[in-house]
Amino acid sequence: MSQIGRPPCEESIVLEGAPATPCAMRLRRWTLVATILGSSLAFIDGTIVNVALPSIQRELNAATSDAQWVMEAYALFLASLLLVGGALGDRFGRKRIVMIGASLFTLASIGCSLSWAMEPLIIARAAQGIGAALLVPGSLALISATFPQSERGAAIGTWSAFSGITAAIGPVIGGFLVEHFSWRWAFLINVPVGVVLLAICAAKVPESKGVTKAGNIDVWGASLVTIGLGGVVLAFIEAPSRGWSTAPIWGSMAAGVVALLLFGLVEARVASPMLPMALFRERNFAVANVLTLLLYAALGGSLFFLPLNLIQVQGYGATAAGAALLPFIAIMFLLSRWTGGLVDRFGSRLPLVTGPAIAAVGFVLLALPSSHSSYGTAFFPAICTLGLGMSVTVAPLTTTVMNSVAKDLAGTASGINNAASRTAALLAIALFGFILTLVFNATLNSELRKLHAPAELVSTVLAQRQKLAGITIPGGYGEVTVAAMKQAVKASFVSGFRWVMLLSTALALLSAVSASMFTDGKDVRRQRHSP
Incomplete structure (x- = not known):
């Protein structure tokens, strides 16, 4: 998801x-x-x-x-x-x-x-x-x-x-x-x-x-971007359990950053780059990809943790959790034709400011549910709002990307923007998981201190803290104690989940702000020359 x-x-x-x-x-x-x-x-x-x-x-x-x-x-x-x-x-x-x-x-x-x-x-x-x-x-x-x-x-x-x-x-x-x-x-x-x-x-x-002879495959570029993204992702995912001071973690982050910097240098110099840097000289193309990175980071990172919330905290079955996002998909499907004409009517700027702003409201609404919230009153309105925001955004964003470069570069431009959305989700899942884990651990420590539960039970729970809401509470203790411990785990996850949703809100709002930087607010015309 x-x-x-x-x-x-x-x-x-x-x-x-x-x-x-x-x-x-x-x-x-x-x-x-x-x-x-x-x-x-x-x-x-x-x-x-x-x-x-x-x-x-x-x-x-x-x-x-x-x-x-x-x-x-x-x-x-x-x-x-x-x-x-x-x-x-x-x-x-x-x-x-x-x-x-x-x-x-x-x-x-x-x-x-x-x-x-x-x-x-x-x-x-x-x-x-x-x-x-x-x-x-x-x-x-x-x-x-x-x-x-x-x-x-x-x-x-x-x-x-x-x-x-x-x-x-x-x-x-x-x-x-x-x-x-x-x-x-x-x-x-x-x-x-x-x-x-x-x-x-x-x-x-x-x-x-291809109708023309293709250039060399950009092996160096592909290798460097894979190493770079992999290093950054590894650092964020493993840091909560190993600590930033350990050599594998800071070494992984350093290697990832260096590889990504080298990737940029290589792409600016090779004859057939997988990421032609010259395209980013066109302001609208660059801004559209910044918007894509921010908004799809918010969407991809948040939707990774939503099923975990629904299943492990709210108690949904896997089928119900799978069906929970049907309104999101239905809204995007039903509104796709209407939103496709927004750029022709209003230009690129208005829908690309409005859409992410609506999505930001959806993320805020997802931050509100507690550990015992009904779908109809808590999650359904948020998912519908999020679907509306993304519907208003996606088709105008596609049109803007395609119209910002010369026609012979349109295929390359669309591929870059497509890859940008996937890269954004990749990085966001790692970063959001890091933040959620930090908040979960801090909240769980606080909740357990309030319970005054048996020391051996607390130790058993803390030993599983890397599972987050998937922690298993052992039997052999009083029903009230077990129920309180389960609630502490759920409340801790919800606390971290709220931070994730609020961070998603901030990223969506930043993407709306970035849309205000488009050079053409009323009309989007295809450029007649290559960058």
Whole structure:
């Protein structure tokens, strides 16, 4: 759930693609089916796994930091290698790279389902992320490579409709499988989809490559950004348990920062960079990506912890938790056409200030529920408000990104913005987890001092503090004492969760402020020259 709905600019990757290679209508239809299946793999995985995390944590006796790594290992390689995956498809064949990505993703899903401990699960999730980085951009590029410009709009409409359905039913199906069978089915559900996708690609999808000779693959850039993001994420996730003064933590942070600085230097000098720095000379493009980083950090970081709150604190089943965000998805789906015309009517600035501001109200409302709050009065209004804010933002943001650069760079620009949204969520989950853990520990210490519970019970609880709300209270004590201890754990998590929501509010407001820096408040016209 840390990546609910489609990231910004995803549709534009298709609309602004290269001229299509002529092929029969029958093959176009099969290509569209393959594209829908390929996107569905990523959508389903992104929404199901978060619902399964409490069950994984409980069965594998894992700390919350381990649960973070289940998401972060996947997100790290997807965000770092997304642009490289698109370049590989252009150079070596989009169908070929999609099939390699789908094969790796499917095999890694089986590996996840067979994991007996957190370490092999996290490794398998990393492999899934690499597969997704090959699969996602390639599957979208297949539409632009197969459908002529005049037919892409209709193809996109079909793809978008099925993507919306997938985003809606994915968490519910995942929750049902986790609740009634096992969390392992949250990964096994990918296998039949992957097998069908491979069969269709092999038999029905035509191969295509970039229309011009591609440059060298930016291996240095991909390596440095992966090391850089990985180092920063590792430091924030592991610091609460190891401490910032330990060599692995400060060393990891230092290595990450240095690698990211080197990444910027390399991208400014290589002939075929994965991140063309010249694009950021265009003010609107730079501002749009700052807005994306801030807002999607707020969204991705907060939605990672919401299912943990619903399941471990509020007592929801996995199915109910999976269905909790259906209003968010429904609002974005229903308002997508209306919000797509906001830039034409009002310019870019107004919707991109208003949307994040509305989202900020949604985050504030999510900070209000206690450890015993009903969905209808506490979470539903917040989720609807958040959905409205994101609906007002996403389509105008996509339009602004696409209109801020020359037409021949539109595909690159959309890919960068798409990767920015995923990177933002990756970093936010690590940072928010660090903050939540600090607040949880401080609050739990305070709550336990008030209880005057038996010393051995307190020691048992504190020994599990890395599980946060997943702490198990042992039996053998009075019912009142156990109930009070459970409430202390829940209250501590809610306290940390509120800080996360307030930080999300601040990031959303900052993204609204950044939108005020757009140079064109009334009209957005495509630039006639490259940066």
